[in-house]
Amino acid sequence: MDNTEMKQIQWFPGHMAKTRRLIAANISLVDAVVEIVDARAPLSSRNPEMDHMTKGKPRLVLLNKSDLADDKTTQKWINYFRRNGSEALAVDCKSGKGLKSILPALKNTVLKELMSKRAQNGMSGAAIRLMIVGIPNVGKSSLINKLAGSKRAKVEDRPGVTRTKQWVKLDNNTELLDMPGVLWPKFEDQEVAVRLAFTGAISDDILDIETLAMKLLYYLAENYPNSLTERYKLVLSGDETGLELLENVGRKRGMMISGGKINTERAAITVLDEFRSGKLGRITLEAPEQREK
Numbered sequence: 554m555d556n557t558e559m560k561q562i563q564w565f566p567g568h569m570a571k572t573r574r575l576i577a578a579n580i581s582l583v584d585a586v587v588e589i590v591d592a593r594a595p596l597s598s599r600n601p602e603m604d605h606m607t608k609g610k611p612r613l614v615l616l617n618k619s620d621l622a623d624d625k626t627t628q629k630w631i632n633y634f635r636r637n638g639s640e641a642l643a644v645d646c647k648s649g650k651g652l653k654s655i656l657p658a659l660k661n662t663v664l665k666e667l668m669s670k671r672a673q674n675g676m677s678g679a680a681i682r683l684m685i686v687g688i689p690n691v692g693k694s695s696l697i698n699k700l701a702g703s704k705r706a707k708v709e710d711r712p713g714v715t716r717t718k719q720w721v722k723l724d725n726n727t728e729l730l731d732m733p734g735v736l737w738p739k740f741e742d743q744e745v746a747v748r749l750a751f752t753g754a755i756s757d758d759i760l761d762i763e764t765l766a767m768k769l770l771y772y773l774a775e776n777y778p779n780s781l782t783e784r785y786k787l788v789l790s791g792d793e794t795g796l797e798l799l800e801n802v803g804r805k806r807g808m809m810i811s812g813g814k815i816n817t818e819r820a821a822i823t824v825l826d827e828f829r830s831g832k833l834g835r836i837t838l839e840a841p842e843q844r845e846k
């Protein structure tokens with residue numbers, strides 16, 4: 554991608570520093586870190602600084618929104634994280650699928666060593682404490698709500714009401730720090746930002762919406778051609794440009810403007826909305842083999 558195409562991505566250094574302090578202040582209180590990533594883009598949706606900030610803590614990676622991702626690639630990502638030393642699970646915080654496996658995975662795998670040490674010392678009943686971390690929009694609040702449910706204390710969200718540290722009991726000996734560690738993604742390359750814009754995790758005005766949709770359509774034509782033939786009844790030759798794909802979607806949907814022209818802006822909004830809501834099928838935007846090259 555041409556560097557000049559993309560608008561400067563807004564960073565929030567103040568916010569970042571605050572989060573760093575918050576995580577640093579609380580990390581010593583927990584036994585394990587639960588890191589949520591987006592199953593559709595598991596590396597693009599994590600901040601590599603998290604590794605450093607949570608260093609030394611056992612980690613469980615949750616590939617959330619797995620209902621929207623391609624199952625085969627999700628399994629490859631699970632294997633990838635396991636190869637790299639973290640237990641990983643696919644979950645869907647919307648329906649709750651996979652959530653029942655979290656506590657057993659923590660106790661039997663991630664914290665196996667700690668649990669057996671505690672058993673030896675007659676401390677099996679001691680609480681396991683957890684912290685949830687992830688970039689915005691990845692599903693941290695949804696996960697905390699699902700896990701803690703009605704046990705989650707309601708804290709008023711208005712000025713003057715201080716939000717104190719809340720521990721929520723998940724079962725007899727597991728407690729969750731009800732204060733997710735939020736870190737912005739790190740845009741190490743522009744493709745990372747583009748994937749996050751596809752999923753809606755960051756504002757899609759990093760590029761103009763048509764360029765963004767063209768890039769998505771191009772990726773889909775290459776990797777998930779059936780999603781386009783089924784949803785938009787496109788007949789693909791295999792060498793269409795992104796613009797041709799976008800125009801074809803607009804034509805198929807009757808999105809015309811005066812002079813017989815296609816309303817590519819409307820077509821772009823439709824493609825992005827339909828991708829994000831899963832109407833184009835279950836699609837993953839990066840695979841471990843591309844990132845391990």
Ligand code: G4P
Binds near residue numbers: 619645647687690695
């Ligand atoms: P955050 O705290 O990390 O910022 O994320 P949050 O839980 O607010 O979730 C962000 C959006 O992602 C929400 O959608 C939420 O419903 C959706 N989401 C979370 N987990 C999943 C999942 O496993 N699958 C799917 N398909 N979506 C998930 P929203 O549009 O902001 O709100 P709403 O749809 O809940 O109204």
